[in-house]
Amino acid sequence: MKNIFIKQIFVLSLMAISVVANSQDAMLKYNFVKGKTYVLNTQLNNNIVQTMGGQEMKMESGINSTSEFLVENVDEKGNATILVSLKDASVASKIPAMGRDTTMKFNDLNEQTRVVITSAGKNISSASVSAGNVSMMLGSVEKFTKFIQLPEKSVKVGEKWSDKLVDSIKSSPQSPVNLVITTDFEFSFVGTEVVDGVELTKISFTGALQINGSGNQMGMDLFVEGNGKSEGVLYFNPKSSLVVKTDTNTEMDMNIAVSGQQNMTMPMNQSMKTITTLVEK
Amino acid sequence: MKKTFLITIACLMLTGNAISQKNPVQGLEQITPELLKKYIYYLASDSMKGRNTPSKELDLAADYISKELASMGVQPVNGTYFQNIPFCSTNLDVDKSSLKVTIAGETKSFKLKTDFTPFEMTANAAVEASIVFVGYGITAPEYNYDDYKGIDVKGKIVLVMKHEPGEKDEKSPFEGEKDSKYSMLNEKLENAKNHGAVGMLVVTDPLNHIMMTPQGYPWPSLSRFLPQDNLPIVLCKKENSIPLAQVGESVIKYLFGSVDSLKNIQKRIDKSNSPASYELASAKCELSTILKTKEYIAKNVVGYIEGRDKKLKNELVIIGGHYDHVGFMSHHKEGEDYIFNGADDNASGTAGVMATAKAFTAMSVKPKRSILFILFAGEEKGLYGSDYYVEHPLYPLDKSVAMLNMDMIGRNGNDTLQIDGFEFNPDLAKIMLKEAKNFGLKQIEGKEYLFERSDHFNFFKQGITAVDISSGLHNDYHTVRDNPETINPLKVALISKLTFKTAWIMANEKKHYKILPLKRNK
Numbered sequence: 001m002k003n004i005f006i007k008q009i010f011v012l013s014l015m016a017i018s019v020v021a022n023s024q025d026a027m028l029k030y031n032f033v034k035g036k037t038y039v040l041n042t043q044l045n046n047n048i049v050q051t052m053g054g055q056e057m058k059m060e061s062g063i064n065s066t067s068e069f070l071v072e073n074v075d076e077k078g079n080a081t082i083l084v085s086l087k088d089a090s091v092a093s094k095i096p097a098m099g100r101d102t103t104m105k106f107n108d109l110n111e112q113t114r115v116v117i118t119s120a121g122k123n124i125s126s127a128s129v130s131a132g133n134v135s136m137m138l139g140s141v142e143k144f145t146k147f148i149q150l151p152e153k154s155v156k157v158g159e160k161w162s163d164k165l166v167d168s169i170k171s172s173p174q175s176p177v178n179l180v181i182t183t184d185f186e187f188s189f190v191g192t193e194v195v196d197g198v199e200l201t202k203i204s205f206t207g208a209l210q211i212n213g214s215g216n217q218m219g220m221d222l223f224v225e226g227n228g229k230s231e232g233v234l235y236f237n238p239k240s241s242l243v244v245k246t247d248t249n250t251e252m253d254m255n256i257a258v259s260g261q262q263n264m265t266m267p268m269n270q271s272m273k274t275i276t277t278l279v280e281k
Numbered sequence: 282m283k284k285t286f287l288i289t290i291a292c293l294m295l296t297g298n299a300i301s302q303k304n305p306v307q308g309l310e311q312i313t314p315e316l317l318k319k320y321i322y323y324l325a326s327d328s329m330k331g332r333n334t335p336s337k338e339l340d341l342a343a344d345y346i347s348k349e350l351a352s353m354g355v356q357p358v359n360g361t362y363f364q365n366i367p368f369c370s371t372n373l374d375v376d377k378s379s380l381k382v383t384i385a386g387e388t389k390s391f392k393l394k395t396d397f398t399p400f401e402m403t404a405n406a407a408v409e410a411s412i413v414f415v416g417y418g419i420t421a422p423e424y425n426y427d428d429y430k431g432i433d434v435k436g437k438i439v440l441v442m443k444h445e446p447g448e449k450d451e452k453s454p455f456e457g458e459k460d461s462k463y464s465m466l467n468e469k470l471e472n473a474k475n476h477g478a479v480g481m482l483v484v485t486d487p488l489n490h491i492m493m494t495p496q497g498y499p500w501p502s503l504s505r506f507l508p509q510d511n512l513p514i515v516l517c518k519k520e521n522s523i524p525l526a527q528v529g530e531s532v533i534k535y536l537f538g539s540v541d542s543l544k545n546i547q548k549r550i551d552k553s554n555s556p557a558s559y560e561l562a563s564a565k566c567e568l569s570t571i572l573k574t575k576e577y578i579a580k581n582v583v584g585y586i587e588g589r590d591k592k593l594k595n596e597l598v599i600i601g602g603h604y605d606h607v608g609f610m611s612h613h614k615e616g617e618d619y620i621f622n623g624a625d626d627n628a629s630g631t632a633g634v635m636a637t638a639k640a641f642t643a644m645s646v647k648p649k650r651s652i653l654f655i656l657f658a659g660e661e662k663g664l665y666g667s668d669y670y671v672e673h674p675l676y677p678l679d680k681s682v683a684m685l686n687m688d689m690i691g692r693n694g695n696d697t698l699q700i701d702g703f704e705f706n707p708d709l710a711k712i713m714l715k716e717a718k719n720f721g722l723k724q725i726e727g728k729e730y731l732f733e734r735s736d737h738f739n740f741f742k743q744g745i746t747a748v749d750i751s752s753g754l755h756n757d758y759h760t761v762r763d764n765p766e767t768i769n770p771l772k773v774a775l776i777s778k779l780t781f782k783t784a785w786i787m788a789n790e791k792k793h794y795k796i797l798p799l800k801r802n803k
Contacts, residue, residue: 054467219610225506251492255499257507261607
């Protein structure tokens with residue numbers, strides 16, 4: 001019997017990609033206070049289009065998640081040790097052409113990662129404390145908590161700075177491809193803006209992404225290559241010295257190849273809109 | 282006395298015929314677990330390397346099946362047991378494919394992959410013509426929308442945007458946010474050809490996307506990362522296309538001045554839901570998409586038993602199943618099982634067809650209708666063997682009254698049976714469901730979602746009553762664990778007997794069998 005499940009295996013791996021792309025705009029600068037807890041809400045809408053023979057198959061998904069950041073320690077250099085707990089998540093997915101519509105909710109997950117970052121946002125270390133299937137599916141808590149490194153100097157309106165990062169994601173049962181992702185972002189200090197009655201510093205950014213990867217599943221070799229663009233804004237609260245809101249649009253064109261039981265190569269487009277908000281608990 | 286004796290003999294012969302027609306014991310006795318086991322162990326042995334399409338091991342399997350059919354007395358068709366199927370894999374010739382655009386006498390050459398990429402549906406051809414922008418390239422009378430209205434594109438290259446007006450507008454006349462069929466590229470290509478265009482360039486609709494890269498098709502020859510031998514092997518098709526490529530930002534800028542200019546045109550179209558097509562008066566385009574195609578041959582194995590009825594022998598009952606599987610893992614660890622033996626999928630169904638053929642040849646009375654046995658290649662690649670057969674039938678399809686397909690018949694409980702598609706084949710289902718119980722197959726179910734996933738479906742699409750007979754899915758499906766020792770030969774025998782009995786009944790009645798339309802998602 002002909003196996004039509006092959007296409008579905010890509011979805012999970014791409015969820016991981018989307019989260020990494022998203023993670024680049026998660027935070028700007030940190031002035032975490034020992035003992036305080038912050039709550040990060042993330043809304044991610046993700047559209048994947050696979051094309052074959054001029055026909056398109058669309059898959060839509062949305063993730064709403066809540067994570068808590070407990071600042072366990074801040075050392076004399078300003079490096080913060082933070083326990084990040086993924087608390088709640090809901091994942092909705094839809095394949096309009098197949099009439100499939102699924103929503104999954106996960107409460108009180110408490111899947112945790114401990115991260116140590118510099119005051120500029122540079123990641124010193126991260127280690128999983130407790131992980132389960134849900135965080136794996138969402139791209140892992142660890143990936144959620146990678147922070148953008150910011151210039152360690154005061155910036156003026158119109159000033160630009162860049163952040164280039166090469167990251168990797170190891171394969172897992174949920175995402176069978178080892179991925180290498182290169183991101184090259186340029187940030188620009190736009191000025192100040194009043195949002196919900198609070199004066200915030202607005203920073204815009206654009207970025208380029210490149211992705212390569214390979215793996216194996218069910219005896220088939222899998223390959224991924226692609227590139228993308230990202231653009232959006234960050235809002236930085238100078239009083240708390242925290243990034244309190246981000247709004248990002250990311251689009252990636254990827255090529256997927258499978259060899260083994262079937263030889264197949266297909267293009268894929270993935271577009272994501274991500275909004276995050278951070279508040280003190 | 283002599284007369285009475287002759288009448289008695291004649292009566293006995295007629296009674297015997299009547300009995301064998303109703304209960305074909307001679308045939309049923311041929312279908313034994315031992316015979317089926319022999320076939321399965323041969324076809325699913327490691328030496329068959331998973332019977333990939335195409336492969337020399339698949340050819341070896343075809344030879345084995347044909348020799349077995351011949352030894353039973355099953356006849357070849359047109360002098361051969363094989364129907365050759367041409368398969369092709371196609372790559373882009375990067376040295377000969379090119380795009381040049383001339384505006385006001387100034388010619389600019391564009392680069393493959395960074396500026397333009399042909400799609401897999403492109404023609405192996407080169408074309409030179411002027412360019413006409415035709416918006417989304419849609420002609421949709423039901424939405425009162427026609428990008429080609431008042432524009433002559435005969436002999437010209439059309440430039441179209443992807444998708445459709447108001448793609449992300451829930452109030453769009455094109456079915457809101459849901460894609461209508463007109464958003465699909467193959468629909469735009471057909472429309473362009475119907476209007477006489479000789480080439481087509483495609484751009485990403487800039488209003489809804491920030492990536493304007495010319496993605497086209499991911500040809501391995503354009504990639505340093507994707508494996509070069511990773512081309513799909515598909516049925517060779519007759520050339521019926523035009524050069525077709527996606528173009529990126531640099532081409533858009535050259536033709537429109539900027540991406541924003543195109544975005545503004547798209548905004549106008551979306552807002553007014555009316556086309557904004559026009560000829561790019563001074564623009565000439567040379568588009569060359571040259572392909573390198575490698576051809577392969579795989580074989581359907583066929584065998585024929587002619588019916589005995591003068592009229593009904595022109596009609597056929599087809600019994601089939603695929604004999605290919607998915608091959609083996611090219612990369613594997615030392616000592617690791619790497620062969621997808623496909624014992625259940627579908628050495629079991631192949632064995633079932635062969636045993637059914639043996640049962641028919643063992644009958645002292647031939648059926649009224651003729652029987653055609655087909656073992657298909659290329660099922661695992663996309664039902665290609667049966668697709669090719671219905672496109673190139675050896676006997677008229679309108680004389681083919683039924684198709685019984687056996688696919689994976691050797692697993693799960695002794696009394697279980699799965700008949701996919703019986704709700705769409707009520708007459709056939711009636712016969713089969715009644716007979717199944719006589720073979721102890723009492724737990725019968727059908728899975729509608731599996732109905733389109735084996736070779737019978739290509740016959741059903743031609744209006745022929747057709748079902749897939751199976752023992753159902755299991756955890757070893759498409760794994761290296763689908764080995765001969767996991768097969769229950771008794772189960773294979775029971776399902777083969779049911780198939781033989783059903784085919785026997787159908788081959789001995791005049792009736793034609795009703796099918797019902799599929800319920801499909803729009």
